[in-house]
Amino acid sequence: MNTKEMSSILINKTTDDQKNSLRHTYLNKRREFSITAEAEIADERICSNLLKSEFYVNCDVLLAYYPLKKRGEVNILPILSAALNDKKLLALPLCKKSSDGEPFMEFRLVSSLDSLTVGSFSIPEPQLSSSVFDPSDKEPGKLRTTVIVPGIVFDREGYRIGYGGGYYDRFLARMGNTNIQSVGLVRSELILPSLPHDIFDLPADAIIDEKGVFVCRHKSSLHSFSTK
Numbered sequence: 001m002n003t004k005e006m007s008s009i010l011i012n013k014t015t016d017d018q019k020n021s022l023r024h025t026y027l028n029k030r031r032e033f034s035i036t037a038e039a040e041i042a043d044e045r046i047c048s049n050l051l052k053s054e055f056y057v058n059c060d061v062l063l064a065y066y067p068l069k070k071r072g073e074v075n076i077l078p079i080l081s082a083a084l085n086d087k088k089l090l091a092l093p094l095c096k097k098s099s100d101g102e103p104f105m106e107f108r109l110v111s112s113l114d115s116l117t118v119g120s121f122s123i124p125e126p127q128l129s130s131s132v133f134d135p136s137d138k139e140p141g142k143l144r145t146t147v148i149v150p151g152i153v154f155d156r157e158g159y160r161i162g163y164g165g166g167y168y169d170r171f172l173a174r175m176g177n178t179n180i181q182s183v184g185l186v187r188s189e190l191i192l193p194s195l196p197h198d199i200f201d202l203p204a205d206a207i208i209d210e211k212g213v214f215v216c217r218h219k220s221s222l223h224s225f226s227t228k
Helices: 003-034 037-052 077-085 167-175
Strands: 061-063 089-097 103-110 145-149 153-155 180-185 206-209 212-217 221-225
Touching: 003 037, 003 153, 037 077, 037 180, 037 206, 037 212, 077 089, 103 167, 145 167, 167 180
Parallel strands: 061 089, 061 145, 145 180, 180 206
Antiparallel strands: 089 103, 206 212, 212 221
């Protein structure tokens, strides 16, 4: 192993250690805040801001996830219901192992939230019989797709700290230059000036909190636009 490879390993280890520390700290803070009346109000406004934004209004397909109260996640159930009512295609993640044994996530179309079954990590997931939606395929790739990426905490460049599985970064990396945009939904108290990240971390295209929609430009600054 040469000096450059050794240096890269040490840098990645340091970044991982920083992420793990922040993950633990802010996951606890999020859980504590999530049971307050302020969090309920913030969640309603976050959902409203997304539903009024171009990321929802102009999309044909919404890739999302089922929010878990025990994790203190933003309650995005109103968004999932709205997508179904608005006749958009809605797909939720199904986590499994790939042929080589690596963790793998794919999105499956759902027509009703009542059809979900408890799957990996005790999270409601689509049934195995449901259709796969892969934006990298030719026909689905023509559809305007928005993916809501989960995160415990975000920064002003769109980087996030999730739960450490790397599912979404791998999924987005597979999508390449497809017609897909990513947004993070987060309460404003969990947006930090900056977060540690490495070359495999992909920033969200926009961050939405209870105050508005913030579009990340060139991975270096955050600009707001109207949600009217």
